[in-house]
Amino acid sequence: MKNKLNIWLISSFLVAALLTIWVYMKLGERVGDIHFDNHVDSADFIPCDKDRISQYYSVNTEYNGGKKAIKEQLQPKIQTNGLPANGLMTVRFVVNCHGETGYFRAKMIDPDLNEIQIPSGAANHLLNLISGLKDWVPGKVQGKAWDSYVQISFKMEQGKVTDIF
Amino acid sequence: MRLFFKSLKIILAVAFTAYSLFLGYQLLLAPKEQRFQRAGNIHMQGIGLSQAMLSVLNWQYPEYSDPYFERSVAYNKRGDYATGFHYLDQAVELQPQKHLGYRGYMKLRFLRDYKGALLDFDRLDSLTPDVADAPWGEDIDFLRGESHFGLKNYQKALAHFEQSVINQGKDWADVQTFVFQGLCNHELGKYEEAILSFQRALEQFENTCEAHYGLARTYLQVGDTTQAMVHLKKAKDNIAYKREDPYKEYLNEIYLQDINALDALMP
Numbered sequence: 001m002k003n004k005l006n007i008w009l010i011s012s013f014l015v016a017a018l019l020t021i022w023v024y025m026k027l028g029e030r031v032g033d034i035h036f037d038n039h040v041d042s043a044d045f046i047p048c049d050k051d052r053i054s055q056y057y058s059v060n061t062e063y064n065g066g067k068k069a070i071k072e073q074l075q076p077k078i079q080t081n082g083l084p085a086n087g088l089m090t091v092r093f094v095v096n097c098h099g100e101t102g103y104f105r106a107k108m109i110d111p112d113l114n115e116i117q118i119p120s121g122a123a124n125h126l127l128n129l130i131s132g133l134k135d136w137v138p139g140k141v142q143g144k145a146w147d148s149y150v151q152i153s154f155k156m157e158q159g160k161v162t163d164i165f
Numbered sequence: 166m167r168l169f170f171k172s173l174k175i176i177l178a179v180a181f182t183a184y185s186l187f188l189g190y191q192l193l194l195a196p197k198e199q200r201f202q203r204a205g206n207i208h209m210q211g212i213g214l215s216q217a218m219l220s221v222l223n224w225q226y227p228e229y230s231d232p233y234f235e236r237s238v239a240y241n242k243r244g245d246y247a248t249g250f251h252y253l254d255q256a257v258e259l260q261p262q263k264h265l266g267y268r269g270y271m272k273l274r275f276l277r278d279y280k281g282a283l284l285d286f287d288r289l290d291s292l293t294p295d296v297a298d299a300p301w302g303e304d305i306d307f308l309r310g311e312s313h314f315g316l317k318n319y320q321k322a323l324a325h326f327e328q329s330v331i332n333q334g335k336d337w338a339d340v341q342t343f344v345f346q347g348l349c350n351h352e353l354g355k356y357e358e359a360i361l362s363f364q365r366a367l368e369q370f371e372n373t374c375e376a377h378y379g380l381a382r383t384y385l386q387v388g389d390t391t392q393a394m395v396h397l398k399k400a401k402d403n404i405a406y407k408r409e410d411p412y413k414e415y416l417n418e419i420y421l422q423d424i425n426a427l428d429a430l431m432p
Contacts, residue, residue, distance in 0.1 A: 012181035029213025032243030057411040067414040090244040115247035
């Protein structure tokens with residue numbers, strides 16, 4: 001009887017603990033989170049609070065002059081060498097509370113909305129161009145500047161970038 | 166003392182067991198609509214626990230389309246369109262009438278995939294022939310007009326914007342319907358019609374800066390610089406009312422730089 005009680009206590013404790021840890025871990029995961037990768041990310045860029053990076057649409061992160069200014073700065077310099085000819089490439093990155101950018105990641109879909117692997121290094125030119133955008137206005141939460149994820153999409157048609165939004 | 170420890174062990178074991186059963190019930194056994202509401206709560210959107218709860222619902226109820234739809238939302242908002250549309254396509258396959266409109270809306274506004282958006286809107290319309298659908302709260306013909314505008318099919322766009330005014334009634338139509346009509350007419354070189362369309366927008370809401378900007382462009386085009394300057398000033402004064410969206414840039418979105426650039430062309 002005593003053994004049974006001990007087994008019940010230990011097993012119920014373990015199950016409760018495992019469930020709590022699982023829920024806690026799941027509450028900390030967020031779709032689209034980007035983590036520092038020393039193979040691709042500059043150590044010079046540091047989010048102000050890496051555990052509380054919001055989405056641009058939640059904290060109103062902006063670029064001075066809006067998407068039009070981004071388009072005007074990027075379009076004349078864009079080269080598409082090595083990139084798939086058709087589809088939509090989306091570059092996602094972090095704008096920290098100082099308006100600095102880092103953690104650039106690119107994903108691309110084909111016209112049928114299936115993921116396309118971007119050839120290694122082919123997106124670097126675009127990522128470098130985006131890192132040259134220096135007029136970000138960080139998002140704010142209750143008046144305090146906040147880190148956020150931002151994204152820019154490039155529509156590719158017949159090897160050319162036909163739209164940036 | 167022994168009795169005390171034994172009682173304490175029983176209390177703890179009961180508490181741990183009840184806690185685990187409660188969590189298990191909430192994650193696996195509660196009514197599916199209740200779990201969907203919890204997982205789909207806006208504050209849970211994109212959080213791993215929400216995605217896990219939705220994936221459990223997909224596993225337990227593979228014919229229940231809403232969890233597929235809800236799983237797609239965070240991925241699409243965060244630029245992972247391959248994953249987002251993978252889930253959204255499954256929702257559409259299960260309940261096309263319920264999810265086609267949203268998928269079309271997402272293709273139009275998030276991907277600028279105008280042809281794909283039109284396919285979804287047209288299919289939705291064919292499924293509901295007696296209803297003027299409103300994908301994600303916007304009139305279907307307004308969205309079809311916007312899709313044709315994106316494809317530069319201005320004549321077809323005009324036909325849908327006209328239909329949208331009929332669907333909603335002149336006084337209830339989205340003011341941007343008239344702005345788009347003006348833009349289409351301007352692109353087609355029908356400047357008088359363009360002026361009338363922009364004026365209809367201003368009749369509905371006099372601070373519509375896109376309409377003032379459109380009028381300034383059109384008046385400048387036809388050589389009426391006096392009216393062009395009047396409306397350019399009004400466009401600038403009302404830029405705070407510009408059409409914008411927290412997620413994506415609108416196709417007809419204007420900026421202060423546009424107004425200043427037009428100002429520089431004034432004689």
